[in-house]
Amino acid sequence: MHKGFKLMVALLAVCLVAVPAMAETLKVGVQAPITGSYANEGQGIENGVRLLAEQVNAAGGVLGSQIEVIACDDQGTAMAAAICAKDLVNKGVKMVIGSYTSTCAEAAQKTYFDAGVLQTSDGTADALTEKGYWTFLRNSFPNSAEAEFVANYMVNVKGYKRIVVLSDFSTYADGLGNAAEAAIKKLGGNVVARDKIKADSQNFTPVLTNIKSKKPDAIFFAGYYSDGGQLRAQQMALGIKADFIGGDANDNPDFVKLAGSAATGAFIVNVPSPDVLPYDIAKTFIADYQKKYGEMPPSIWGLMNIDGMRAIIHAMEQTKSFDTKKAADYLHNMAEPLDGITGPIAFAKDGNRKGGAYVVKKVQANGEYSHEYVQ
Amino acid sequence: MDIFLQQLANGLTIGSMFALVALGYTMVYGVMKLINFAHGDMVAASAFVGLTIYTQVMGQATSLIAVVVIFLLTAAVMACIGIILERVAYRPLREAPRLSAVVSALGASLIIQNGIMLIWGPRMKIFPELVPQVYWDIGGVVISLIQVLILVLSLILMVSLYLFVEKTRIGAAIRASSIDQDAAKLMGVNVNRIIALIFIIGSSLGAIGGLFIGLYYRGITFNMGWQYGLYAFIAAILGGIGNIPGAMLGGMLLGLFNAFIAGYVSSTWADAFTFILLIVILIVRPTGLLGERVAEKV
Structure with missing residues (x-):
């Protein structure tokens, strides 16, 4: 050059x-x-x-x-x-x-x-x-808004009598798990176990076997879809006939793929999905x-x-x-909320988004969701 | 009691997967005195190779024959990769200080792990439901078809390997090479061939372990080899590294220990207790449960 x-x-x-x-x-x-x-x-x-x-x-x-x-x-x-x-x-x-x-x-x-x-x-x-x-x-x-919605759904709408709350150790999941446990107890619900799994560890049967002995009628899982799908599959494999209710982070197509045929009948709580x-x-x-x-x-x-x-x-x-x-x-200090893709946006003084809207979806046999309950 | 039996079944299933993977570590160590850190990532790679064979070669067939073919093809592919790994990463360093070979093994581990990510992508891949979801409820203890398959197949493989090493001429050559490579050479053993054979056996057993992981848990990620590699490595040390029945025993014990701690103490503590167990065993029996005290060659 x-x-x-x-x-x-x-x-x-x-x-x-x-x-x-x-x-x-x-x-x-x-x-x-x-x-x-x-x-x-x-x-x-x-x-x-x-x-x-x-x-x-x-x-x-x-x-x-x-x-x-x-x-x-x-x-x-x-x-x-x-x-x-x-x-x-x-x-x-x-x-x-x-x-x-x-x-x-x-x-x-x-x-x-x-x-x-x-x-x-x-x-x-x-x-x-x-x-x-x-x-x-x-x-x-925030988690606290979801926890209150979940507690109301599980205790008042569904009327579960023996509830297990499960989470992993992450900031989000542990926080949501604790908030849900507190909210369920506040509504007079019976939490028979509060356990934790290690995310990505894949082998959840020891924890689930323990849960099985508590004879629950519902399991609330605060955690991510990558664990939730496997958890649901292993729950069904162990013959635990409790309803599975997954927190918002379970709402991902991979949840259904991971759980396979066991996904049918699982509930997932989330804010509405993009297509609706x-x-x-x-x-x-x-x-x-x-x-x-x-x-x-x-x-x-x-x-x-x-x-x-x-x-x-x-x-x-x-x-x-x-x-x-x-x-x-x-x-x-916004007076009027801004129109958003996911609904009106306004912030509280502490930086939290105001409001909250959740839905409960149920996984059908074909892997699609049906809307069960809307707040 | 049914809880105890259920945890026993859980522990044996996961334990037999650990044991299969641990065999790869222990056989390589036995002959080469090298910790093959790339082995865990080979296990992860085999799950991905198996998935690709299922979708690309077998055209998503789910019959029993298809499953057998997937196992055989995956084991064959991984055996080839194992031989290449030994040729490229370990053979040039055989006379070098041991630390160089360990660094080379760590490098190979990263290359395989990142290779999986580049080929198959960073997202979790989902394994198909190749084994039907069949469960038996025996007095409150639920056992699934896949658990039985994993346990029985692993036991058959392990017993055959044990008989192969103890009863055949090639097995005698493997044992001789692990005691003293120079003396084995003088007795007419082709040590290079034995080492290649070790990598073939270790990699194919690891491949079967990797497919079991895929079939049982269904979700596979590019970086999962590290976790299984670590557990299998602990299992190999627990049983006495270099000792084949030791790796089987170590794997099973580790699986059971993990299940019982998670079941009876707390899942939060399962990993911590695993390492405490390892430390205790190393203090009480530094050569592992079945390891023999071997005088250092001077």
Whole structure:
């Protein structure tokens, strides 16, 4: 290569790097489990954020600035999440979308708080909003809301007499399990066992055998679909004739595939799924998503995160500033909720999303869901 | 009492899977004095290979013959990979310090694990229901067809392996190579061939273990080899690493121990107790349950 040519290439490279920097982009971080056990969900979040960024950029950007998406893979582990947080802050992001799991969101929270970076996650663990970080905005409904719904359904609607509450050790699942146990007891329900499984350990029969001896008529499982499907299969294999009620994170097509023929009759509690969302904005966004990626969003969780991102962008436009503190103050004190893909969005002072809407679905013999009970 | 028997059945099922995988560790260690850390990932790879054979080669056939063919083909493919692994990762380092071979094994483990992720993707794959969901309820103890299959097949494989090593000429050559490779060479044993054979047997047993995991639990992930590898490694040490009946005993004991701790104490503590058991055994019997005290060669 000639020296002159090398110099030209170098100059061109400098120009390419320098030009967008001069235009002052709005950097948006994505922290999601793009690989690992929850890769499905993580990729859904990243895809959704990139789609929304594209749409906003095409419409002129935010306050005239184009959005630049920077993704970091936290693999669903707290350790990688902490590294992602530092990395995204160093790259100068104003807001971070994600992560999918409460554990990862929690591991990254303090770093974002210290740097004044807004974080919006679908993590449902109550612990996430108990630290008083103004930077954290929950775009889903907290575990306590789901726990109360589950307790009411199990005790008052179904009238179960011997309930087992099972969870894994993660921030989300343990929190939901404890909240459900407390809520069931508050309604006068009889919790005969509260046990825990190790996520990904596959062999749940020892715990289930123990549960069998308690002769339960219902098992509530707070945990993820990858364990829930196997748990349901092993429950049926052991001949435990109790109803299985899975928490929101069991709502994934893989739950039914994993449990196989044993899936039939299992109940899953969740917020409504993307295909039944009644809002126009939801229908348009999902259609755009399908056009771009050739598939449905993996679940509603990715869409909740998109709503979180939309809310922050909305706040920046309303306050006419990229100041994250101003945006957070605006969101904490919104008079009118913003129309969202997953319903109206408004935040309480502690960063919790207001409201809550749940449904109970039942798995049919053909693997499809039927809606059993709507709040 | 029925709870006790149920936990016994659970423990024996998982224990026989541990034992099959542990045999691969212990046989390689016996002859080469090398801990083959890639073995766990080979087990994971075999579940994925089996799944691909089912969907691509067998056209999703679910007959009994199809299942047998899947087992045989997977074992054959994994045996080939085992030989390649030995050739590429271990043979060039046979005269090198032992630590180099261990580092090479760890590297091979990462390559296989990431290879699975690149070929089959990071998401969990679902194994088909190849064995019908048949259950028997015997006085409150529920046993499934797949549990019986796993237990019986594992026992048959383990007994045949034991007889093969103890009663045949090739078995005698394996034992000779594990005692002293140089002396075995002088007696006319082709040690390179014996080592290749060890990798064939170890990898095919691991492959069958991997298929059992897929058939029994149905969900397989690219990184699951680490967990099963670790348990099988503990089982091999428990029984006395390098000792074939020891690996079988170690695997079964570990499965039972895990089931009973999870059932009677707490599942929260099952892993911690497993490691406590390992430490206690190593303190009381440093060579494992069936390991023999061998004088160090000087």
